[in-house]
Amino acid sequence: MSQKRSLTNRKLFLDFYDKKLSEGQEVTLEGWVRTNRDNGSVGFIEFNDGSHFKNIQLVYSKENSNFEDFSHIRYGTAIEVLGNIRLTPEMKQPFEIAVKNINILGECSEDYPLQKKRHTFEFLRDIAYLRPRSNTFNAVNRVRNALAFAIHTYFQERGFIYVHTPIITANDAEGAGQVFHVIADPKKPTEFFNANACLTVSGQLHVEPFALAFRDVYTFGPTFRAENSNTNRHASEFWMIEPEIAFADLEDDMDLIESFLKFIIKYVIDKCPDEMNFFNTMIEKGVLDKLNNVLKTPFRRMTYTEGIELLQKAVKGGHKFENNDIFWGMDLQSEHERYLTEEIVKGPVFLTDYPKEIKAFYMKLNDDNKTVAACDLLVPKEGEIVGGSQREEDYDKLQAKMRELGNEEGLEWYLNLRKFGGCKHAGFGLGFDRLLMYITGMQNIRDTEPYPRTPGGLKY
């Protein structure tokens, strides 16, 4: 790294933990003022350059000839500070900086929206371009970063090949008709590609051919859904992790999901202790206990049919759902999923073997001819965070299903995979942003994405 750039907050903390920081050591730092207060003789600036979650306290006093100037530095100002380390092991902040001088690098005007008071998440969403400087969003984004790295680490350590599936595609992978169309000229919508182009809803169909060539693969990228669902868990653009494994069935798929989730949760707990402590005290009390419990406990596996029976029993016992009409074949609503994971299991649960009518066309038909080899992973407060399945490998069955739904055209290549050395294979999709909600305790998907896209919301 260039010698010219100043020391970072992160480096100071790392040196402190390594016991390399010494009393009186002179440092120059550049960063932003988070808060500034003084009592007339001593002043304190909460300072951060963004390289570490924790702020560093700058202390100035009447001994500084510029005391008055320093005390007028506004929140948000970019500064360069020259000072000396003062070790304060008995304090909440284990070291601080005795200021010798401060240079203003960038003034911050009076109408800066991030003043010291606690802001609502709605307010912060409205100033998405300044939100990265708020504590909560700063912590969310650091965990988001660590989580992305954890995902690659898990797969790379196990020999999975990372595949870049396309964003622009001609198929609706889930067959749910919730696609955004891609057109170059509104007057000639199909001319550019000579096809009905849309944004991908899932990389699955494009990653399956790679699994049938590389055995274990994954794709991890943005996906898009034109669902008009205004909930705290739905976004129009979100990231999805989609592994695909060959010579594997639904059991193997669930084993992979469980091992993968436990690995990345542990990774974040280990790598982001300051951020996770923040969430544990400020956002969801007990989130760390919750996650540590998840690490210790095997995930329950329950069939859809058992789930329906439990829900019917709940209704008989007097439980009131908004939709109380529980029958085999219904698509479960979030309240039903949440009942199973929150009240019955009190933790993550796999629901498996759903009725074929309510699941996607590519899922393997079970021997009962009624259900498919699918699994959803449900977690408390959110419901589904993973959807997975064993894929139909039988050419004739898959073709019959595609003909029934009328989506064979354009997907002949997908069908051909079953003819050219097809084998049993499985995979899943994990919603990255929903996972981040689960890990941080954040309650709205809009507060886990840098620039959320939701129906009616595209301000930035």
Ligand code: 4AD
């Ligand atoms: O269950 P889904 O639709 O499954 C698929 O797309 C499969 N092709 C995956 C596969 O087998 N490769 O979506 C998977 C996950 C959901 O469980 C959920 O976590 C997330 O994607 N998801 C959303 N997240 C945020 N906003 C939305 N609108 C979402 N829709 C799905």
Ligand code: MG
């Ligand atoms: Mg699903």
